[in-house]
Amino acid sequence: MGLLAPWFLAGLGLLALPVYLHLLRRSRPDSKQFSSLMFFEPGRQAELRRRRLDYLALLAARLLLLALIILAFAQPVIRSSSVGAGSPALRLVVVDTSASMGFRGRMQEARRIAADLLTPQARLAAFDSRLRLLDRAELPRLEAGPAANSFGELARALRAFHDEQKQSVEVHLISDFQRSALAGGLAALQLPEGVALHVHPVAQRAEPNWTVESVRAPARVRHGREARIQAVIAGFRTSAAQKTAVLSVAGRDAARKAVEVPPEGRAIVEFDGPDLPYGFAECSVRIEPGDALASDDQFLFAIERTDPLALAWFGDRRAETYVRNALEAAAGGVFTLGGSAAWQQSRAVIAAGAMPAEAELAAAVRRGMGLLLVLSAADAARGRVPVTGQKITGSRYAARTGEGFYTASRTDPTSPLIEKAGAWQDVRFYQVLAVEPGEARVLASITDGTPLLLEQRVGEGTVLVLGSPLDGVANDFPLQPAFVPFVEQAARLLTGWEDSTVALPAGELLAAGSGGRALAFEVLDPRGRRALSFSESARGASVELDQTGFWRVLRGGGRDRVIAVNVDRRESDLEPIPEETLKLWPAAASAAGQGSGGAPPAKPLALWVLAAALAAALVEAVLASYYLGREAA
């Protein structure tokens, strides 16, 4: 039997209240005016006679009720001897290996404390974004990694560990206890019964630290001069300082710029038009001089220099003119619109009333080619959409319904084709082919609900279906402002063009659909070793980006990608958790985990106490009613 919140017992002082009410605050006697009270003393005799407890049973019920409520607040528990009784607690020494532990001397201190705590039966674990059990022999080789840590994740891992062990666990956590790792607050740190937490801080105060916080650069350019690179240099708990930002391309320093970083602030430095080789250029921005936490002084990113991406055109020349002009106006030479001869070498096909052999086209789409189908009267006669096979149920003619024209009344603003194209509602559609969407995503539909623009995945490719021709007769879309951004966004979507370079923090998982849209891919780590094979990714396996550097995602068909992995920038702010919060943490954790290790799990009794309080309240009500009736009589 014990109490989880014994300080609530201080509330027992409230028991004096009913006693006072029964003793001193009885029903007030009748009052009467008297000429003078000079011969009366302050009622000592009367008071003494009155100092007797009235309604003892009622008083007892009230005292009991109050005491039970206070006891419920104190959270009484009863120790169960059925689980874990008699078995010694397992000691688990957890060393924080997040990036911030690489700060001057912290890791050495952590290793020293861990060595002291490691008893022969104790187990060793490293923790950053996940908990890893290690062999004791690995302790001298433990170093800070690139990932960020999260104490919420640690609590989850400890709960899983405890479930596996089936015994009490005494956790000793050695960490710098960064504030950024406590994003979820203390509530996320609840530990299971039988887990006791002891903290061993290795950092006492917030250390100053500079970092290259982020870099903004294009993912793909045609020429190096098009690349505009913007880096943010941040200082945490720092004074004003002058730093030099160095842009490095393919291992060589390409540019240097001095930057004034304000105290505890940020500064932006820009590099324009570096000399980029064809293909993927591995770039970085670093600051000089470095500081005690070197791992975040450099930010990696990759830029691909490539030829224009080709799109193949099938269809009438008038519509081709509209699309070609729109592409040139918007994309500035990134895309080229080619003929139908070598369409297999193109990244995407636009079919407007004509198309290559459907079987070949469908196969190419399944391999990753993009396809924009602009439906025409010929498709209406066919009765189904090529490649996707959706049924065409008929045509909608605005003139026949007497409405004059249709508008795109319902649009999906989450799609870039809608969001960036803007004023779709101003476009007048006079003829729209009605397509049953099936599994496709409806991006826009006209007034009567007929789908106008559909998006559907076919294999590894994407198919867009526009239900109205681009001949300038069935609609005025090519003449509207929304047309140019629509064509540009459609080309980006179909060719898999990314706007910005992809740089992920260490510790992220790369899985199918997360690093790209391909279903199967091969991943090579920064050292060139295969981290994930095609067959593994096809089965849905993922790979953790556990090293900083350039990871290559190979998808074939010229659709490879390079992902730069950096130290998680949440580690750059070295401010520790406030001392008072840190003191609360083991208490909060042990409030759920039952205090010191080895203690048997506790069964809460608060509900039973509250039930008893309810019974006492009923008795009190009955007694009070009885006495009230008696007094009234």
Added chain:
Amino acid sequence: MQQRFLDPQILAGIANLELTAKTVVEGFVSGLHRSPEYGFSQEFAEYRPYVPGDDLRYVDWNVYARMGRLYLKRFRGETNTRLTILLDRSASMGFRGRGLRKIDYARFLAASLGYLAHQQRDAVGLIAFDDEVRDYVEPSSRHGQWLKVLHAIDRAEPGRSTDYTRPFWHFQQFLRRRGIVLVVSDFFAPARDVISTVAPLRQRGNDVILMHVLDPEEVAPELDSSRVLIDMETGQEMEVHPAYAAGPYREKMRRHLEELESLSQGAGMSYYRSLTSEPLDEALRRYLAVREGRP
């Protein structure tokens, strides 16, 4: 038969204060001659039974018509004295227990004594006070004086708390000539304070009569259960148990009354306690006894 008209409860039914006073005095006077044990002196100035040989011109035929007996109605202006009535009209005088309000009883008393003195051609004055002098009618035997006094008595209603010190200091300024000073009060103050305050009047040659007006409830309070008593002057509240009221209180009150009487006599003052349930004649008698001793 005439004593019935001295019963305070009956007097309370008479709305006119002057009529009340006359009723009291005349009832008292007629009672005097039916009670030989009082042995009242033939020197009484205004009324005495007729004896053969008396001048029939002084016979009061009105009295004879009502009583069937002959009384001489004589006026002896040369025996005049000054009667100053000090009427306590403090808040505590508004207490009403088992009989009248004390202030009503005191007013009857003052009016009756005033009327009696007026009939004897004495100069009558009145000072009503609580913690300050609230009303003052200078003693005089002029025509209309009686009505002035009567109106002043009629105006006396319970006011604020009692404070003997300040009003009595003023009295000494007013009372330049010697006479009879009649203090009508409930004397709810320590006896020594009351006497030390009043005694200077006696030391200046006045005959001082302390008329202690009390309600029977004040002397012997009877409570059937605990009560919160509220002091009428201070507003103080105190819970009192019946046993305390029946025991220690009565004992304290008794000691207070004894001390007041003893100290009064020691200071050469006449003290008379009158309960509001008792007839007024004894008070009149006490006044006449004091007056008798004066030249």
